[in-house]
Amino acid sequence: MSGRGLISCVAALLGAAILSAASSARAELMLPVGAQVLATRETPLGTYGLPVGVAEAEGVPQRLLEGRVLRKTWRIQGDSTVLQILAPLREQLQQDGYDILFQCEARQCGGFDFRFGIEVVPAPDMAVSIGNYHFLSAMKGARALSLLVSRSGNDAYLQVIEVLPPQEPSLTVLAPASAQDPADTPMAPPAEADLGARLLSDGHVILGGLDFATGAADLQNETYESLEALADFLTENPQYAVVVVGHTDTVGQLQDNIDLSRRRAEAVKAHLVESRGVSEDRIAVEGVGYLAPIGTNLTVEGREANRRVEAVLVPRERP
Structure with missing residues (x-):
């Protein structure tokens, strides 16, 4: 091989290496100030149905993808609308070379049908208001992701689900710190008169008045206003069911x-079934221990807030 040919060959190899390094460079996504990570779940090799269209009679159109699946959620304090949060993230993705496949807002997406036809990280790590959310899906080569942004109460919530080849680095999500950590401000349970409205708007509520002592799972009182309100809601709305989720502190x-x-969740279900006659098939139970705190476990007040039970709204399965 001539000297000129050797130089050309080396140059081509270097060029290919540079392009390869550039294509696999770790992308970054900058979140609003004060965003607090709530959950990170990783499946080394799994599948994800990437939504690519509005809800239809047959369900939500999806593109089935295989690869490493990362699910992450954040809570974002402030008054920003869901579109004010989503728009800068969309722009960052486009600048990084992602193609936007599909985007919609709550009513355009299909409202309730779309929300319950896509994958959403369970509450309280993600909260979705049926009438106030935006969704986006995008792809870049073999990488794909979806963004779901919603407001619930005083906070906004962001979910990012990413699918990528097993050996590629994931998206780096940066969240500038705020002066106050949102985890230091526990969420208060809703007034009982507002429980049904909060269930419909936020998709979940804290059941107030269930004051569990550390290590205890028994309900001491005969009546609880929050459980009365939940039973009334289920009676008035036969199209819905709930998942009752128990939480603890870190002791x-x-x-x-x-x-x-x-066991705490089961105690709540037993009360609803035995004292209020709610059908058993309309109440599922789960327990997550201390994996989803709403306050710091470093203070007495935070631990008390974390010992709670929540109701998560789901569509009722018909026989």
């Missing part, structure tokens, strides 16, 4: 706390 081992939180 004790994780598995013990998961078991305890589930």
Whole structure:
């Protein structure tokens, strides 16, 4: 091979290496100031149905993808609308070379049908108001992701689900710190008169008045206003069901706390079934221990807030 030919060959190899490095460079996504990470879930090799259209009679059109699946959620304090949060993220993705496949807002998406036809990280790590959310899906080569932004109460919530080849680095999501950590401000349970409205708007509520002592799962009182309100809501809305989710503080081992939180959820279900006659098939139960705090576990007040039970709204399965 001539000297000129050797130089050309080396140049071509270097060029290919540079292009390869550029294509696999770690992309970044900058979130609004004060965004607090709530959950990170990773499946080394799995599948994800990437939504690519509005809800139809047959369901939500999806593109089935395989690869490494990352699911992350954040809570964002402030008064920004969901579109004010989504628009800068969309622009960053486009600047990084992503193609926007599909985007919609709540009514355009299909409202309730779209929300419950796509994958959403369970509450309280993600909250979706049926009438106030935006969704976006995008792809870049073999990488794909979806963004779901919604406001619930005083906060906004962001979900990012990413699918990528197993060996590629994931999207780097940066969240500038705020002066106050949102985790230091526990959410208050809603007034009982507002419980049904909050369920419909936010998709979940804290059931107030269920004051569990550390390590206890028994309901001591005969009546609870929050459970009365929940039973009334289910009676008036036969098209819905709920998942009752128990939570604990960080005292004790994780598995013990998961078991305890589930027993608390089961105690709530038993009360609704036995005292208010709610059908058993309309109430499912789960326990997550201390994996989803709403306050810091470093203070007495935070631990008390974390010992709670929530109701998550789901569509009722018909026989």
